[in-house]
Amino acid sequence: MASSVSKRAIFFVAAALPYALEILTPGHLYQASKWQTAIVAFLAIFIPRFIWLSIIYPFYFSPLRHLPQPKQNSLLFGQMYRILTESIGSPQSQWMREIPNDGLIYYRTLFNTEWLVLTSPKALSDALTTKSYDLIKPPIIVGSLARILGASGILLVENEEHKHQRKNLLPAFQYRHIKNLYPLFWNKARDMISAIDRELSEKKKKSEGSVPPNIVSVDHWTSRATLDIIGLAGIGQSFNAIEDETNELYQSYQTIFAQDRQARILGVLNTFFPFWLVRKLPFPRNYQIVKAQSMLQKMCLDLIGQKRANSAAADKEGSREIVDDIDILGIALKSGGFSDQGIIDQLMTFLAAGHETTATAMTWAMLALCKHPNVHNKLREELRAAKLPNIRDTESQIFAEQIDQIAYLQAVMNEVLRVYTPVPATFRVAQRDTTICSQFVPKGTMVLTSSVGTNHLSTLWGDDCDEFNPERWLDESGRANTSGGAESNYANMTFSHGPRGCIGASFAKGEFACLLAAWVLAYDSVLVDENMKVEKTPGIVSRIKDGLDVKLTSLKA
Ligand code: HEM
Numbered sequence: 412m413a414s415s416v417s418k419r420a421i422f423f424v425a426a427a428l429p430y431a432l433e434i435l436t437p438g439h440l441y442q443a444s445k446w447q448t449a450i451v452a453f454l455a456i457f458i459p460r461f462i463w464l465s466i467i468y469p470f471y472f473s474p475l476r477h478l479p480q481p482k483q484n485s486l487l488f489g490q491m492y493r494i495l496t497e498s499i500g501s502p503q504s505q506w507m508r509e510i511p512n513d514g515l516i517y518y519r520t521l522f523n524t525e526w527l528v529l530t531s532p533k534a535l536s537d538a539l540t541t542k543s544y545d546l547i548k549p550p551i552i553v554g555s556l557a558r559i560l561g562a563s564g565i566l567l568v569e570n571e572e573h574k575h576q577r578k579n580l581l582p583a584f585q586y587r588h589i590k591n592l593y594p595l596f597w598n599k600a601r602d603m604i605s606a607i608d609r610e611l612s613e614k615k616k617k618s619e620g621s622v623p624p625n626i627v628s629v630d631h632w633t634s635r636a637t638l639d640i641i642g643l644a645g646i647g648q649s650f651n652a653i654e655d656e657t658n659e660l661y662q663s664y665q666t667i668f669a670q671d672r673q674a675r676i677l678g679v680l681n682t683f684f685p686f687w688l689v690r691k692l693p694f695p696r697n698y699q700i701v702k703a704q705s706m707l708q709k710m711c712l713d714l715i716g717q718k719r720a721n722s723a724a725a726d727k728e729g730s731r732e733i734v735d736d737i738d739i740l741g742i743a744l745k746s747g748g749f750s751d752q753g754i755i756d757q758l759m760t761f762l763a764a765g766h767e768t769t770a771t772a773m774t775w776a777m778l779a780l781c782k783h784p785n786v787h788n789k790l791r792e793e794l795r796a797a798k799l800p801n802i803r804d805t806e807s808q809i810f811a812e813q814i815d816q817i818a819y820l821q822a823v824m825n826e827v828l829r830v831y832t833p834v835p836a837t838f839r840v841a842q843r844d845t846t847i848c849s850q851f852v853p854k855g856t857m858v859l860t861s862s863v864g865t866n867h868l869s870t871l872w873g874d875d876c877d878e879f880n881p882e883r884w885l886d887e888s889g890r891a892n893t894s895g896g897a898e899s900n901y902a903n904m905t906f907s908h909g910p911r912g913c914i915g916a917s918f919a920k921g922e923f924a925c926l927l928a929a930w931v932l933a934y935d936s937v938l939v940d941e942n943m944k945v946e947k948t949p950g951i952v953s954r955i956k957d958g959l960d961v962k963l964t965s966l967k968a
Pocket of ligand 1 (some may be wrong): 565916
């Protein structure tokens with residue numbers, strides 16, 4: 412690492428020095444006040460450290476400084492302006508395309524902090540699989556998420572603790588278990604369609620004979636549906652968001668995960684001040700979070716208590732098999748590997764990781780289908796040909812096999828996930844000296860994978876890499892393939908890879924398939940504004956900035 416002198420050490424030395432001088436120079440040989448001494452000591456260490464770290468080391472000593480890199484850097488801020496003003500992963504995607512490289516691109520940001528972008532399958536496999544535990548999530552990200560998710564959920568823990576949790580949670584996410592959740596996904600898809608039908612008939616009533624607008628917000632409905640699904644499948648508790656978005660549970664969830672202006676201001680403050688201080692600042696959001704969190708945590712604790720009681724009762728009666736939990740909470744409890752607080756943190760993690768991601772994928776899917784009517788029509792034909800049950804029939808039910816065998820549905824979903832990449836980038840920092848693609852990477856180096864960049868590289872996906880073409884996921888006989896025609900697994904970064912790749916990928920795909928099939932069978936959708944400008948939100952999940960409104964025609968599904 413460029414410097415092993417941490418800021419905390421500098422504060423400590425500066426604070427201790429006046430006392431040390433008083434002891435070492437008895438009789439007040441030393442005249443300055445304690446404050447003056449502390450400030451002088453602080454500056455005497457801090458300024459040289461700053462000059463070394465921000466100017467001398469990165470430009471003259473860093474082993475990374477000769478790697479391919481973007482031009483036009485600000486002297487102290489490197490590429491910071493672009494990083495802050497463009498969507499996540501986007502500047503890096505451009506460099507990946509334009510700067511010749513052997514798997515790594517180097518750039519600098521605030522005060523010349525050093526970053527690497529991984530650009531080749533070899534670099535990605537080194538960093539995400541072979542050396543996965545040499546790279547950890549950056550403390551700034553972990554610190555700000557820990558406030559909301561709790562510090563001990565699988566998304567944020569590292570090293571042995573992560574291995575232990577992953578092992579205990581994996582059974583809940585294996586396909587043999589996920590396939591049992593498809594009926595639940597389908598039921599919630601049906602609830603969503605019924606609720607949209609009701610919204611349309613309300614609109615019809617209000618339009619009093621004139622043509623009703625039949626316009627609905629896709630992101631609004633998919634977000635409510637995916638929350639109910641992850642609530643039921645994750646913790647065995649529906650948020651009832653589809654039925655009633657004003658209920659207290661749903662509102663608490665919305666408060667905690669809101670990405671409003673105050674959340675962004677607090678996020679920026681976290682960069683410069685300690686987390687504990689920022690949490691105490693008198694922002695209304697700080698109080699709201701505490702209140703909403705205590706409600707959600709209490710709900711989780713009650714559910715844990717209930718499950719433990721059911722399980723104990725079943726043990727007593729010698730009928731364990733009647734407690735056949737299908738939700739993730741039930742399976743985590745059965746593993747015996749988690750404390751109650753540990754489980755609460757997992758539940759908050761699954762709510763966060765499993766809700767907006769899939770809702771966003773669904774919203775992008777509807778945009779893609781509206782923009783490609785031929786794909787839209789073909790998908791509906793294939794769904795009809797598969798003879799899925801009528802989504803408006805309250806008794807209707809499906810099985811995983813029925814949905815998963817529809818090759819064109821799988822192809823459309825895979826292409827949506829590739830082209831629109833809901834999680835556009837992931838971030839790491841080297842926790843020890845390591846190597847990637849034989850390049851020495853010092854401890855402390857920041858590492859970014861631009862998943863959206865990799866998913867659009869012509870060297871991996873061919874010249875039509877930017878086109879929406881579901882056919883690439885079908886082989887000549889029309890069967891689904893899992894590579895999209897790319898030669899390496901690492902060409903597709905939608906769910907990342909390795910020990911820290913998305914544990915919920917099968918869950919997400921099953922849920923996405925049911926929601927998409929239900930929507931396409933129930934309605935024909937067209938864009939309200941054909942020329943809408945599509946901008947992405949800047950957050951960890953790339954949503955459509957102004958949401959997506961479509962005009963629906965109900966179909967006899
Ligand atoms: C389309 C939907 C989804 C996408 C695109 C997605 C993508 C990702 C990505 C890229 C990561 C790696 C993050 C990193 O390395 O920093 C990740 C991790 C994770 N995802 Fe997903 N995800 C989706 C849905 C879900 C669902 C539905 C769940 C849960 C039910 C889930 C749970 C998780 C968890 C727990 C992790 C952390 C895994 C670990 O660190 O071991 N995700 N996801």
